Every structure is written in structure tokens, then in C-alpha cells.
Amino acid sequence: MADQLLDAAGLRADDRPVREMSPAEQQMLALAVAMSTRPRLLLADEPTSQLDDADRDRLLDLLVEIADQQGTAVLLVTHDELVAARMQRSIHLRDGRIGEEATAAGRYAVIGADGSIPLPEALRAEWGSGRLVSIDAVAPGELRIRGAETGGDHD
Structure with a gap:
């Protein structure tokens, strides 16, 4: 698998020091090294x-393909919605808590232990805290x- 990644990146015969690479x-080299041991879990922070x-798309194509071939679970942290959308499942954190979960079936709010339900971003922006x-x-x-129709604004 590492050879497949190195070939895809054109790096198999490249003997440049890493600091001279783009x-x-x-990132391709780091992914090849990480996947070379066929890990059961790969942790990737903003790859x-x-x-x-x-x-970005080329790296994600290879990551998804090779992780699937090897049976490697990937835990990827990102702020990029396009990257998150490429994963089978995504967990969205808000204020340090799980707020939403997304899969191919849809995007869902997660009920908190205290019974709270996070609102979608559009409603949060429209209504604001304290509404x-x-x-x-x-x-x-x-x-x-x-939204309650009241005489005063509770924002």
C-alpha cells in the first residue's frame, strides 16, 4: 500500500529530503508511512x-481507497466541510460536545445528556442565545x- 501511495504521488524514486518537498x-509521504504498517486505526489532524x-482531493481519494482496502478506520479532524463530507460518518462538535452526526442518510442533531438539542446553525444565527x-x-x-412572538427581544 505504501508503494501505491508513493507511486500515486510520484515519490517512489524520489530521494529528496522531506524539507525540499511540496x-x-x-502529506502523501506521511500517509504512505502511516499506512505502511497496515494500522487498524489512523488518526489524522487536519491532513x-x-x-x-x-x-486535497487527490490525498482524500487515496486515503479513502487505501483505508477501505486495508480495513483501516480513519479518525480525521477537520474544519473543512468538504473534507468531512468525504468520510462515511462525521461527528460535529459544538462547544466541546457532540452536536450533530452526519452520514449518507442525513445530518442529525444529538440529544445531550441534559435533554438539550442543538439547533441548526441557520436557526442559531437567526434566533441567537436567550431567544x-x-x-x-x-x-x-x-x-x-x-420562535415565540413576544413584545420584547430576549437576545
Whole structure:
């Protein structure tokens, strides 16, 4: 697998020191080294943050393909929604807690231990902290959340 990555990056016969390689080449090399031992788990912290779009996509293509071939679970940390979308499952943290989970089936809020439900970003931006809301059960398993119509603003 490491040879496959090195070939894809054009680095197999490259004997330059790492410091002379581009950021994309360094990331490809790091991925090849990490996957060479066929780990069951790979931890990757912002592996594409220094790459342009084309290099980001090429690295992710290889990472997903080789992790799948080897049966390696990948725990990847990113702030880039495009990178997160390439993974089978993503967990979105908000204020140090799990706020949402996304898979191919959709994006879902996660109910906290205290019963709280994080609002989607668009509603958080529109309503703001301290806003009064009305929550009604409209059918089994279905809720309706509405901003309360009040005489004053509680933001």
C-alpha cells in the first residue's frame, strides 16, 4: 500500500529530503508511512489544511481507497466541510460536545445528556442565545420549534 501511495504521488524514486518537498508531497509521504504498517486505526489532524483543492482531493481519494482496502478506520479532524463530507460518518462538535452526526442518510442533531438539542446553525444565527421558543409535539416522533412572538427581544 505504501508503494501505491508513493507511486500515486510520484515519490517512489524520489530521494529528496522531506524539507525540499511540496506540502502535498509531504502529506502523501506521511500517509504512505502511516499506512505502511497496515494500522487498524489512523488518526489524522487536519491532513489537508495546507493543500490546494486538487491536492486535497487527490490525498482524500487515496486515503479513502487505501483505508477501505486495508480495513483501516480513519479518525480525521477537520474544519473543512468538504473534507468531512468525504468520510462515511462525521461527528460535529459544538462547544466541546457532540452536536450533530452526519452520514449518507442525513445530518442529525444529538440529544445531550441534559435533554438539550442543538439547533441548526441557520436557526442559531437567526434566533441567537436567550431567544424564547415554543416546542410542540405535532405527531409521534415529530416536534415543531417556533420562535415565540413576544413584545420584547430576549437576545
